[in-house]
Amino acid sequence: MGEMTKTSTKYCRKCKYSWKHSDTDIICGYIVATQMRRGCPVGMCDKFEKKGRKRKVQLK
Structure with a gap:
């Protein structure tokens, strides 16, 4: 969590x-992930956390 940031869909995708x-x-x-409300208005967010990278599955 960080400071309140003006968001856009490009920012939210990450x-x-x-x-x-x-x-x-x-x-x-x-709300689904944490069972708590976000507590910030639409277009402003302080809950941003960057997605982790997905690993590729290697077939043997």
Whole structure:
């Protein structure tokens, strides 16, 4: 968590709490992941956490 940041969909796509709803829509899944409300208005966020990289599965 950090300071309040003005957000856009590009910024939200990099957050670990974002869910891709369709090709164009992104939904904040903070409440589902933490069972707590975000507590900040839409367009301003202090809950941003960068997504971890997915590992590729190697077939033998």
